[in-house]
Amino acid sequence: MIVTVTPNPSLDRSASLPGPIVRGRVHRLEQVSTVAAGKGVNISRALHGAGVPTLAVVPAAEHDPLVVGMNQAGLAHVGVSITEPVRINLTVTEPDGTTTKFNAPGPRLGPAEQQRLEKAVLDAANGAEWVVMTGSLPPGLPDDWYASMVRRLRGTGVRIGVDTSDAPLRALGAALPGAAPDLVKPNSAELAQICGGDGEALEAGAARGEVMPVVERARELVRLGIPTVMVTLGGAGALLVTADAAWHAVAEPVEVRSTVGAGDSSLAGLLIGLTSGAEPPAALRSAVAWGTAAASLPGSTIPLPERADGVSVHVTSL
Numbered sequence: 001m002i003v004t005v006t007p008n009p010s011l012d013r014s015a016s017l018p019g020p021i022v023r024g025r026v027h028r029l030e031q032v033s034t035v036a037a038g039k040g041v042n043i044s045r046a047l048h049g050a051g052v053p054t055l056a057v058v059p060a061a062e063h064d065p066l067v068v069g070m071n072q073a074g075l076a077h078v079g080v081s082i083t084e085p086v087r088i089n090l091t092v093t094e095p096d097g098t099t100t101k102f103n104a105p106g107p108r109l110g111p112a113e114q115q116r117l118e119k120a121v122l123d124a125a126n127g128a129e130w131v132v133m134t135g136s137l138p139p140g141l142p143d144d145w146y147a148s149m150v151r152r153l154r155g156t157g158v159r160i161g162v163d164t165s166d167a168p169l170r171a172l173g174a175a176l177p178g179a180a181p182d183l184v185k186p187n188s189a190e191l192a193q194i195c196g197g198d199g200e201a202l203e204a205g206a207a208r209g210e211v212m213p214v215v216e217r218a219r220e221l222v223r224l225g226i227p228t229v230m231v232t233l234g235g236a237g238a239l240l241v242t243a244d245a246a247w248h249a250v251a252e253p254v255e256v257r258s259t260v261g262a263g264d265s266s267l268a269g270l271l272i273g274l275t276s277g278a279e280p281p282a283a284l285r286s287a288v289a290w291g292t293a294a295a296s297l298p299g300s301t302i303p304l305p306e307r308a309d310g311v312s313v314h315v316t317s318l
Contacts (some may be wrong), residue, residue, distance in 0.1 A: 008138040009038030010089040014299030019148040036069030039134035046268035097256035107140035132161035143167040147175035173314040177225030206236035226264030240284040246318040
């Protein structure tokens with residue numbers, strides 16, 4: 001069982017435009033859709049589609065549209081009751097695949113709601129193989145919430161993954177090695193947030209084949225106690241770095257329709273590989289295939305296994 005934790009889930013409203021965004025103009029949206037989302041929810045959707053047992057933990061009232069959407073999708077979940085409604089995020093995609101996101105801050109969680117959420121996570125961890133905590137934190141949760149939860153989960157014996165950014169990621173980095181999870185999945189910008197450097201320059205270098213600067217920064221995290229680091233690099237693929245090896249995977253080019261959820265699908269693909277007993281290079285291949293498949297789909301669509309299986313990926317040992 002893979003438990004996903006999304007402290008700040010969302011209803012993702014996606015829309016496409018017939019032309020590029022022009023500031024100050026009125027635009028007519030096309031193909032508007034709304035799905036239950038948030039990083040962990042997206043991961044659980046991918047895992048569920050692949051037949052991997054998963055449980056999504058979210059703070060949301062019983063009749064919140066997020067919970068209704070998860071029920072409709074057949075996702076097993078634990079909803080922690082909160083007072084305020086789940087946020088709504090907007091994603092607009094232009095014809096060339098450029099994606100612009102507008103994310104709301106989310107509902108404020110009070111002390112009692114925070115305690116209920118933490119209890120739900122610890123209860124769900126009992127007997128699980130992985131607990132993967134993801135995304136931004138809602139107002140009311142401290143920046144070091146992930147670091148604190150990693151410490152508390154350590155005693156359960158579960159493997160722990162974290163995928164976050166900005167202040168919560170920096171707080172996790174400051175708490176290493178004492179709060180080191182088993183896995184992190186930063187993109188290039190997030191890697192720079194925790195290790196320093198210029199994320200855009202790192203990704204641009206990787207696109208030219210210069211991946212070792214990214215590998216060296218990922219190895220800093222390994223030395224600080226994180227056994228497995230996967231860095232996603234957009235069109236330049238992804239890197240998987242462990243204590244004694246590193247691999248780079250790149251997919252054959254596809255027409256990019258939307259990048260929303262591509263990173264979440266990549267992490268789901270990695271988990272699918274790892275939990276099936278695949279060796280790290282094969283797990284990385286799965287990650288890049290799933291992320292690439294997601295980028296080829298519109299809006300927040302999460303790919304099914306047959307879509308990911310059709311993506312050609314080349315893996316190189318570094």
